[in-house]
Amino acid sequence: MKYGIIGAGAMGYRYGIMLQENAGCKVDFIETWEPALTQVRHQGGVLVARDHQNQHLVPINIYSPEEYQGHPDVWIIFKKQMQLEEELARDAAAGLFTPDQIAFSAMNGMGHFEKINQYFSADRILCGTAMIATRLNGPANVDFMGAAGTEVMHMARYNRVAPDKRSQAVAHDFAAAQLGPVWAEDWQGMCLSKVVFNAVCNTLCTMFELQMGQFIAYEGVREMARQLFDEAYDACERAGIYLLESRQAMTKSVITVSKAYQYHYPSMYQDFAANRPTEVDYINGYIARLARDHGFVCPTHEFVTHQVHLAETARQFKSA
Template sequence: MKIAIAGSGALGCGFGYHLQKSGEEVTLLDNWADHIQVVSENGLTITVNGKEDNLKMNMCKPHELNEEMDAIFVFTKSMGLKPMMESIDHIIGADTKVICLLNGLGHLKTLEHYVDKKNIIMGTTVWTAGIDAPGITHFNGQGPVELQNSDPSEKEGALVIVDMLQRSGLNGVYSDNVNYTTWRKACVNGTMNALCALLDTTIEKVFSTSTIDSMLSGIVTEFATVARLQDDIKLDVEETITYLKNLADKVGAHYPSMHQDLANNRPTEIDFLNGAVAEASKRFGVEAPYCQKVTDLIHAKEDILGIPSASNS
C-alpha cells in the first residue's frame, strides 16, 4: 500500500517507520528542511522502546510528492491541519483513505472540506514520541490505536487499516465509539500535556504533586460536562482519572508534546484542548474555570517566550 505520513514529526516518524518495516511503501511528508535533509541523506534514526534502529526512508515536502496515495496518516499539530490538507490535495484520490490521529477536538469538520466523509477514518493513539535532533527520534508505548470510519456504512475500509496496523506492530483495533476515546484522549492532553508544559517537568513529577487530585478532578469534570452537552459523550470522571493515573505510571518519564513545543519555541495546541472546552462552555452556559485558567496560563507562557499562539500563527 502506498502511504503518506502528512506531518512527520516524532509520532509521524514512528508510525512511518513501523509501516515501512512491515512492507508498506511509505513517504514521510514535512516542511522542516533540516529534518528532511538528515533523513534523506542518513535515514531515520529511531529508538523504539529503548532499542535503536536506522531505516532508509523517502522524505520530502508535501508539494514534492506527485502521485495519489492509497492511505494518508495525518500527524500535524491541530493548527496545522488545514494548511497541510491544502498542500496535499493533489495526492488525495477518490478512494484515498485519510486517517486522522491528531490530538485535540473538532478535526472531522476540517477534514470534510477536503475528503469525502466515507474516506475519513478518525482515531486515537496513546503512543508517545519525541524528536531528539533532525532525523533522530524516539517512540514509546504498546497501547492500542483505535479507529472508526466516519461513515458507518464504510466499516470495511477502516478494518483494512486496522489490519495493516496490527501487522506493523502498532496494535490497531476497531472502535464502535471513537468519539468517546477522542474525548478521553483530549483529557489526557488537557491534563498531562498542559500541566507538564506549565510546570516544566515530566508526567511522573506532575502526578506526584500534592495537588494532582484536585487538578485532575477540576479539569476532567469540565471536559466531561462539555462532552455530554456537545457530543452526548458520557465520560465517567472517576474512571477517567484512574485511567490517567495508570497511564502516567507507564509513561511517567516522558515530556509530552506541549512541553516539547514550548521548549522549542513553537505554539501549542491548547486552543484545541482546554481552550476548546472553555469556549464551548460559554455556548452552553456552564462554567469551566480550570480549563480557562490553564488556557490563559499557556498563552501567557507563549507570550513570555515570544511564541505566537495557534490562533495567531
C-alpha cells in the same frame, strides 16, 4: 495497502516506521519542513530509538508535496493543528489527493477532521486517537517511548457507520504494525476522551515543565485531575457527547499512564520547550468553547488556557 504520511514528525515517523518495519507496508513520507527533508537525505533515513536506547538508522522515502509522484491508498495525517489548513491546501494544490483515497488522522486536539473533510468525503475519513508517546529529538531523530507491544489506539469512521472492507484493511495493517487498534462507535466521544486526558496531563506537565513521572509525584494530582475532568465531562454531557471511560476510570488512567511513561515530556511541552506555539486552544480551549456553546462554563479550563498562553508570552523575557 500503501500509505502516505503527511508530516514527518514524532507521530508521523512512529506510524510510518512501524507500518513499514512491522507490517511490511509500502510507506512514503511527505514533509514541508526543509530541515527534516535535508537531514533525512543527508543521513539516509531516520534515527530511531526506544526509550533512549538502541538507536539505529531506518531508511525511508521522503518528498516535498511538489516532488511526490506516488499514489498511496491511505493518507495518514499528523500535523500541528495550527499548521494543518495550510498543509492540506498545499498538498491539494500539488495534486496529492484523489477520490479513491482514505484519510486517517490521530492528531491531538479537536477541529482537524472538519478541515480534512474539505478534501475527503465523510465516508473516506477514519478518525483516530493514540495513547502512544513519542519524542522528536530533532530533524530525522525520533524516540519511541514505552515498551514494545504497549501501544494502544482507537479508531472510528467519521460518518459514524460500521467499518467497511477498506477500513477493516487499514485496521488490519495497524494491528500488524503493533499499533494496537481498537474500534469505537462514535468518533466525537472517542476523540474528546483523548482531548480531556491531554487537558490534564499535557497541559499541567507543560505549565510546570515536568516529565509525567515527576507530575504524579505530587499527591494532589488526583484532585487536580478530578476538578478538570468534572468540568470537561459536564460540558460534554451538555453537548450530548459521551466519553469512552467514566470520570473515575479517567482519573485512574492519569496515574497509570504517567507511570508507564514516567520519563516522557508530553507533546505540548515539547512544543513549548522548542519555543513553538502550543495546541492548548485545541485542547483546554476547545473544552471551554464547547461548554459555552451549550450554556455552561468551565472556569478552570479557561484559566488554565490563559496560564499556558501567559507562559508562552513569558518566554520572551527569559531569553532577553
